[in-house]
Amino acid sequence: MTVRTVATTLSVILICTAATWGGEPVSRAGLAPAVKAGILIGSVGGSLLGVFGGLIGTLVGCGRGRRFVLTAMKVAIALGAILLIAGIAAVLASHPYALYYPLLLLGLLCVAINGSLYRVARNRYEQDELRRMRALDAK
Secondary structure: OOOOOOOOOOOOOOOOOOOEEOOEEOOOOOOOHHHHHHHHHHHHHHHHHHHHHHHHHHHHHHOOOHHHHHHHHHHHHHHHHHHHHHHHHHHHOOOOHHHHHHHHHHHHHHHHHHHHHHHHHHHHHHHHHHHHHHHHHHO
């Protein structure tokens, strides 16, 4: 039996016909600095938010790290509110869509998800604590 390795190359060519992006001059790399910042905020922030969510979900599910989880969720809610305010300020200052959209999206997700699940996580930890106390009382 022979195993063949097949390599596929996909080349994407973007042709820019305009000299501006969202009203700002295009830099040498083809994108305005504000657009680059929006891409960086969205990609790094979204990745960190996903990893944070997985970590929090795992810890809450295992009943571990109560202080860390609840404090981290409060910090995430505050950070989300700051991102929302920054996104609204960017909209009001007429910055490009590629800059304010990641700010608004990350801010909304941080506030909505952590805000709604904070009470659920706290109740889960309280139930675990009550279960442990009942187990000790039964002995």
